[in-house]
Amino acid sequence: MVEQEEGHSRSLVTGAxxxxxxxxxxxxxxxxxxxxxxxxxxxxxxxxADVQNSLSIHAFNGKTEQMLEILSKVFPxxxxxxxxxxxxEHKPAQVEELISSNITFGxxxxxxxSISGVSKFVNIGTYWEHYENKQYSPVNLYAATKYAxxxxxxxxxxxxxxxxxxxxxxxxxxxxxxxxxxxxxxLNAVRTxxxxxxxxxxxxxxxxxxDDVVNAFLTAAERLxxxxxxxxxxxxxxxxxxxxxxxxxxxxxKIAGNSIHVEWGAKPYRPRDVMFPxxxxxQLSGWVAKVGLEEGIRRCWNINNAEG
Numbered sequence: 428m429v430e431q432e433e434g435h436s437r438s439l440v441t442g443a444x445x446x447x448x449x450x451x452x453x454x455x456x457x458x459x460x461x462x463x464x465x466x467x468x469x470x471x472x473x474x475x476a477d478v479q480n481s482l483s484i485h486a487f488n489g490k491t492e493q494m495l496e497i498l499s500k501v502f503p504x505x506x507x508x509x510x511x512x513x514x515x516e517h518k519p520a521q522v523e524e525l526i527s528s529n530i531t532f533g534x535x536x537x538x539x540x541s542i543s544g545v546s547k548f549v550n551i552g553t554y555w556e557h558y559e560n561k562q563y564s565p566v567n568l569y570a571a572t573k574y575a576x577x578x579x580x581x582x583x584x585x586x587x588x589x590x591x592x593x594x595x596x597x598x599x600x601x602x603x604x605x606x607x608x609x610x611x612x613x614l615n616a617v618r619t620x621x622x623x624x625x626x627x628x629x630x631x632x633x634x635x636x637x638d639d640v641v642n643a644f645l646t647a648a649e650r651l652x653x654x655x656x657x658x659x660x661x662x663x664x665x666x667x668x669x670x671x672x673x674x675x676x677x678x679x680x681k682i683a684g685n686s687i688h689v690e691w692g693a694k695p696y697r698p699r700d701v702m703f704p705x706x707x708x709x710q711l712s713g714w715v716a717k718v719g720l721e722e723g724i725r726r727c728w729n730i731n732n733a734e735g
Contacts, residue, residue, distance in 0.1 A: 617685050
């Protein structure tokens with residue numbers, strides 16, 4: 428257990444064992460925050476191995492009563508709710524876990540916050556909630572659960588005096604990302620020579636480097652701590668610079684100095700494939716993406732190669 432230092436803000440982070448959450452944890456520690464993380468008893472802590480001794484780790488048994496005990500004990504200045512189950516196309520067997528992970532767990536967290544007096548909350552949503560740039564049209568069930576939770580959050584904001592920021596993330600990437608994201612597939616293919624079977628490749632992407640994503644979380648927390656958030660604020664966290672999948676392949680080839688064997692059009696677009704990212708209107712005050720696409724991919728390529 429790490430004791431809190433007087434004068435330092437204290438955070439509780441869910442989803443800390445994943446790529447985004449573990450990078451957020453490091454970002455908070457680097458800024459002098461005291462960091463508590465909430466994990467499942469079965470969660471692997473591999474992504475936190477380098478900072479594990481600097482954290483207070485709480486294993487959550489799934490019961491709302493225990494959630495209240497943890498929130499009352501930790502009493503964080505800000506809760507960062509990063510935990511999500513992300514599924515592109517769900518199977519029937521995944522419905523229960525999607526609801527449990529993306530709605531029930533967050534609801535238990537908000538209920539415990541409201542009772543224990545913890546009032547500042549940073550949440551994540553997804554640009555997949557806005558298919559074809561609509562005000563609300565979920566690309567998939569995952570996006571629908573993220574939007575449903577935001578409606579539950581709205582109740583706690585209005586009725587329980589919680590202040591919240593929801594950051595709707597676009598495609599995220601960075602070094603040592605274990606997720607099967609498109610950029611990781613491309614970087615692996617350029618190393619191995621593996622042929623990739625793809626759609627026609629005309630869909631546009633907005634890729635945000637992990638350091639910029641972490642800075643968005645920190646900026647949102649600063650707004651909450653400064654008392655600049657009233658109610659529930661919702662922001663898109665993107666670069667505003669779009670690249671087609673075909674052009675992304677060219678960027679990776681340029682940086683790696685090698686070609687990627689892609690069979691374009693060998694498979695169809697996915698149902699409700701996003702051809703153009705959400706054109707969000709509300710920018711998080713005090714935040715802007717700083718790492719350009721080529722620089723971000725170059726960092727991934729260099730770091731991943733250096734580590735084997």
